Amino acid sequence: MRTPVVVQHQNSQLAPGETASFRQTIARLLPQIRPFVPRLVAGFLCALGAGIVALTIPQVLRTMVNSVLHVGGSTSDVWISAAIVAALGLAEAVLVFFRRIFVITPAARIETNLRIRMYRHLQRLPVAFHDKWGSGQLLSRSMADLGLVRRWLAFGSIMLVVSTVTVFVGLWFMFTSSWLLGLIYLVGAIPITIRAFYFRNVFRAASRLSQDQAGDLATNVEESVHGIRVIKAFGRGGQALEGFGVRARQLRDTEIKKARSLSGFLMLVVSVPEITLGAGLLVGIWLTARGDLTVGDLVAFFATAAVLAAPVEGIGMLLGMTLTTKTALDRHFDVMDTENTIDSPADPVTATRGEGRLSLRRVSFAFPDTRPGAAPILDGVDLEVEPGETMALVGITGSGKSTLLQLVPRLYDVTGGSIAIDGVDIRHLDLDVLRSTVSVAFEDTTLFSSSIADNVLLGANLPRGRDPRLALDEALEVAQAQFAYALDDGVETIIGEEGLSLSGGQRQRIALGRAIAAKPRVLVLDDPLSALDVRTEEAVTERLRSVLSGTTTLLVAHRPSTVMLADRVALLRDGHIDDVGTHAELLARNAHYRYVIASLDEPPTVEDVLQSDNSQGNRA
Structure with missing residues (x-):
C-alpha cells in the first residue's frame, strides 16, 4: 500500500518533525x-x-x-x-x-x-x-x-x-x-x-x-x-x-x-x-x-x-x-505545503509553430526516492527525432523506455541534460503550451466516467469555427474505433468508471483517438496498441501516417510488427541509447538488438524483414 510522503510545513516555517500549534x-x-x-x-x-x-x-x-x-x-x-x-x-x-x-x-x-x-x-x-x-x-x-x-x-x-x-x-x-x-x-x-x-x-x-x-x-x-x-x-x-x-x-x-x-x-x-x-x-x-x-x-x-x-x-x-x-x-x-517542482517558468519562451524536431541531449533521470549511490534509470541519453519521423524505442523490460517518454511532456523532470522541441528547452516553455504541443497515449489507458466523445476530445484545442464532431469522427476513424457508433447511445455512450465496460483493445483505441484529436506536433506513444491484433495495428499506423504526416512520433514498441512500421529504431540499453537505425540495419549489426527482438511477443519472419526493409526504402 502506498504511504504518504513526509513534507515540511514550509509556509508555517516549522522545523522537520515539529507540530504546528x-x-x-x-x-x-x-x-x-x-x-x-x-x-x-x-x-x-x-x-x-x-x-x-x-x-x-x-x-x-x-x-x-x-x-x-x-x-x-x-x-x-x-x-x-x-x-x-x-x-x-x-x-x-x-x-x-x-x-x-x-x-x-x-x-x-x-x-x-x-x-x-x-x-x-x-x-x-x-x-x-x-x-x-x-x-x-x-x-x-x-x-x-x-x-x-x-x-x-x-x-x-x-x-x-x-x-x-x-x-x-x-x-x-x-x-x-x-x-x-x-x-x-x-x-x-x-x-x-x-x-x-x-x-x-x-x-x-x-x-x-x-x-x-x-x-x-x-x-x-x-x-x-x-x-x-x-x-x-x-x-x-x-x-x-x-x-x-x-x-x-x-x-x-x-x-x-x-x-x-x-x-x-x-x-x-x-x-x-x-x-x-x-x-x-x-x-x-x-x-x-x-x-x-x-x-x-x-x-x-x-x-x-x-x-x-x-x-x-x-x-x-x-x-x-x-x-x-x-x-x-x-x-x-x-x-x-507539498512543493510543485514542475511548473511553468516565470518568463516562458514564446513558442512558435515549428516542425516538431525532438532533441534529447545527455538526458539523465532518477526517481526522487532512489537510494544514494544507485545508478539512475537513464544516464546520458542522446537522441534526435527528425520532424515528421516515427521513431520506435525498444529495450529489455525495465530499461526505462516508458520513463523516457514521460519526460517529454514533463510528467517528470530530467535530473540531468535537456530535452528540446525545435531547439527550445521544454523547461523554458509554459506547461500548457508544452502539453498542447506534445500529446501522449499510454499502454495503461485511463478513461473517465463520461461519454466517448468527451474522452476523445479531452485534449483537443479546436480552432474557432471547427466542428467538434468532425474532429471526433476523424480521430475515431484513424484509431479504428468505429465500434463507438454501434453502441447504444453512439459516441454519447457513458463508458463508466475508467472505461472498464469496454474491452482492453477498445479502451486503447479510444485513448489513441484522444491523442490524435489533440493535433500535436510531437506524439508520444507508450505501446498504445498492445491489445490490438497485428492487422488493426497496421491499419491504425498507416492512417496515422496520412493524417499526422507532419507529426513527430516517438513510440515504445513491444512487438516486432510495431517496430517494423517505424522509420527508425532506437535501442535503449544500460540507461543510454546504444544504437539507432532502421530495423533491418540494427538486425544486421547489433547482437543486443537481435536479442531484444527475439524476446518480443512475435518473432519476425524473413518475409516481414524484407517487407519492412522495402517499405522503409520506398519511404526514403
Whole structure:
C-alpha cells in the first residue's frame, strides 16, 4: 500500500518533525476566512446574545421571588414576570435562528474554496507526488477533513467561544448572588482544567491517527474496487477481506480509544459541577436559614447553574471537535505545503509553430526516492527525432523506455541534460503550451466516467469555427474505433468508471483517438496498441501516417510488427541509447538488438524483414 510522503510545513516555517500549534494552524486559515468575517462576527454576536439572554432569565426569577412571591404580593407582577421570561425565551430563539443564517453560508463557501484550491493544487503537483500518496488519503483530506472544518467554522468555533464567555458571565451572576456559593462552584473548575491539558494531547494524537487510518482504509476500498476483476479471477476475495478487516479493526480500536478519552473527560466535566452544586445546595440552605441569603438569590444561583450546565458540558465536546478540526487542517496543509517542482517558468519562451524536431541531449533521470549511490534509470541519453519521423524505442523490460517518454511532456523532470522541441528547452516553455504541443497515449489507458466523445476530445484545442464532431469522427476513424457508433447511445455512450465496460483493445483505441484529436506536433506513444491484433495495428499506423504526416512520433514498441512500421529504431540499453537505425540495419549489426527482438511477443519472419526493409526504402 502506498504511504504518504513526509513534507515540511514550509509556509508555517516549522522545523522537520515539529507540530504546528493550534494558533499557527488557524492563522493559516485566516486568508480564507477574512472575506466572510462580517457575517461570522454577526453570527457570533447572535450566539453570544442568545447565551446572555438565557442567563438573564434567572435574574428575573430572583426579582420575582424576592418581590412578588410573598404575602401581599401583586398578581399583576406575576403576569409581568411571566411575560418577561416568555419574551426573553422568544428573543433567545430568534437569536439562535439568525446565528445559523449568518454562519452557514460563509462556512459552506469556505469549505468549497478550500476544496477547489486543494483540487487545483493536486492537478498541478508532479506525478511523483501521486506515485507515493494513496488516493484514499487524498480523498479523505479533500472531503471528510474539509467537512469537519466547515462544521467547526459554522458551529464549533463560535459555540466554544460563546460557551466560554457564557460560563464566565454566569459565574459573575453566581458571585452576585453569593460569593461563597460562587467560590464553591469555581473550585470545581480546578480538576477540569488539569485534566484538559492531558486530554488535549491524547485526543489530538488519537484524532490524527484515526483520520490517517480512515484515509488508508479508503485507499484499500478504492484499490479493491478497481482491481475487483483480478481479485475474483485469482480467487483472492477472502485474502482481500482479511486485509481490509485488519485495517477496519485498527480504525475501530482507534475510534474507541478516542471515544473513551472524550467520554472520560466529559464524565469529569459533567460530574464535578454537579458535585459542587450538591455541596452548594447544603451551604445555600444553611445561609438562607441564617438569613445571610434570600430565597430569590438561592433560586437565581441554581437557575443560573442550570443554564450553565449545557455550556459546561458542551465545552468538552466542542474542545474535542476543535482538536479534531486542528488535525484535519494539519492533514490538509500537509498536501498544500507539498512543493510543485514542475511548473511553468516565470518568463516562458514564446513558442512558435515549428516542425516538431525532438532533441534529447545527455538526458539523465532518477526517481526522487532512489537510494544514494544507485545508478539512475537513464544516464546520458542522446537522441534526435527528425520532424515528421516515427521513431520506435525498444529495450529489455525495465530499461526505462516508458520513463523516457514521460519526460517529454514533463510528467517528470530530467535530473540531468535537456530535452528540446525545435531547439527550445521544454523547461523554458509554459506547461500548457508544452502539453498542447506534445500529446501522449499510454499502454495503461485511463478513461473517465463520461461519454466517448468527451474522452476523445479531452485534449483537443479546436480552432474557432471547427466542428467538434468532425474532429471526433476523424480521430475515431484513424484509431479504428468505429465500434463507438454501434453502441447504444453512439459516441454519447457513458463508458463508466475508467472505461472498464469496454474491452482492453477498445479502451486503447479510444485513448489513441484522444491523442490524435489533440493535433500535436510531437506524439508520444507508450505501446498504445498492445491489445490490438497485428492487422488493426497496421491499419491504425498507416492512417496515422496520412493524417499526422507532419507529426513527430516517438513510440515504445513491444512487438516486432510495431517496430517494423517505424522509420527508425532506437535501442535503449544500460540507461543510454546504444544504437539507432532502421530495423533491418540494427538486425544486421547489433547482437543486443537481435536479442531484444527475439524476446518480443512475435518473432519476425524473413518475409516481414524484407517487407519492412522495402517499405522503409520506398519511404526514403
